[in-house]
Amino acid sequence: MIALALAAYARTHARPAAAEPALPYLGIAGEVDLVWTSADRRIQLYCGDALAALDRLDDAAAGLVLTDPPFSERTHRGARTRKRQGKKQQRAATMITFAAAGDGFIRSLLEECARVSSAWTLAFLDRHPVGLCELEPIACARLVRVGSWIKSNGAPQFTGDRPAEGQDRIGIFHRDGLRLGRRADGTPMRWNGKGAQAVWTYPTARGEGFEGGPETVKPLALVRELIRLFSDPDDLVIDPCAGSGTTLEAAHLEGRRAIGIELSPAYARGIAGRLTRATAQQDLFPVRSAR
Numbered sequence: 001m002i003a004l005a006l007a008a009y010a011r012t013h014a015r016p017a018a019a020e021p022a023l024p025y026l027g028i029a030g031e032v033d034l035v036w037t038s039a040d041r042r043i044q045l046y047c048g049d050a051l052a053a054l055d056r057l058d059d060a061a062a063g064l065v066l067t068d069p070p071f072s073e074r075t076h077r078g079a080r081t082r083k084r085q086g087k088k089q090q091r092a093a094t095m096i097t098f099a100a101a102g103d104g105f106i107r108s109l110l111e112e113c114a115r116v117s118s119a120w121t122l123a124f125l126d127r128h129p130v131g132l133c134e135l136e137p138i139a140c141a142r143l144v145r146v147g148s149w150i151k152s153n154g155a156p157q158f159t160g161d162r163p164a165e166g167q168d169r170i171g172i173f174h175r176d177g178l179r180l181g182r183r184a185d186g187t188p189m190r191w192n193g194k195g196a197q198a199v200w201t202y203p204t205a206r207g208e209g210f211e212g213g214p215e216t217v218k219p220l221a222l223v224r225e226l227i228r229l230f231s232d233p234d235d236l237v238i239d240p241c242a243g244s245g246t247t248l249e250a251a252h253l254e255g256r257r258a259i260g261i262e263l264s265p266a267y268a269r270g271i272a273g274r275l276t277r278a279t280a281q282q283d284l285f286p287v288r289s290a291r
């Protein structure tokens with residue numbers, strides 16, 4: 001009886017399929033593969049290189065690009081494992097299992113992200129690329145603010161010789177059109193946060209990714225808030241370094257469409273599983289567009 005009532009609810013609340021604009025296809029045979037798509041075709045995941053996939057997108061195709069590329073070599077080297085180890089081993093060990101990004105890759109990635117976004121590009125960045133973008137602005141976009149994710153449960157500085165970092169920086173870029181402060185369609189720059197500060201306090205993510213996934217999973221609640229603030233319902237959100245798929249799940253929960261790209265086939269399999277679980281209930285309890 002309950003199942004019948006739920007099925008009837010689902011039928012009356014289902015989105016009209018005809019109204020949906022189709023997502024662009026970014027596949028390149030043997031290089032960038034479409035590995036997962038949601039039943040309603042609003043969320044897609046590709047496995048392959050971010051730059052190759054983004055190159056397939058038109059200018060201003062996305063409402064928002066939100067990404068979290070690997071940190072620079074220096075930051076990766078500094079991230080120590082939490083496992084108990086001898087001093088010698090500990091010096092050599094790093095917490096991060098995926099490769100660090102060179103400055104050249106980060107710059108190219110940010111420029112491609114800014115090109116395909118009609119307005120905002122948000123990128124979790126360590127201080128080295130933030131500094132480089134301040135010194136030499138990237139093409140297509142302006143660094144408007146450097147936001148902060150304050151880690152309410154951040155680790156102390158184990159060496160004790162300096163303050164602990166306690167935060168991640170979020171580069172907040174806006175498309176730089178012919179006129180500063182305009183979206184790609186010429187309308188004025190805007191976000192949904194009115195006069196709020198670019199500071200967000202959340203605990204680090206615990207158990208939100210998947211076994212064997214990246215170590216740097218961002219909190220789902222934080223990414224959901226960023227999506228609400230910097231995009232509108234039904235916008236296309238793109239994350240070209242999808243990691244454990246946080247942006248894709250957050251976009252789904254916020255009623256946005258989304259495309260993710262992830263280089264690692266193992267991570268891509270994990271994301272597919274995460275999204276299958278996250279979207280499994282959507283036919284029974286459709287996600288409502290939220291501001």
Ligand SMILES: C[S@@+](CC[C@H](N)C(=O)[O-])C[C@H]1O[C@@H](n2cnc3c(N)ncnc32)[C@H](O)[C@@H]1O
Nearest residue numbers: 049050068070216217218241243244246262263
């Ligand atoms: C910091 S993690 C992203 C974590 C993610 N925000 C989350 O919450 O799980 C960076 C990801 O970028 C991926 N990556 C690195 N280089 C890439 C490239 N060229 N193309 C696509 N993904 C890449 C890595 O494999 C890694 O999964």
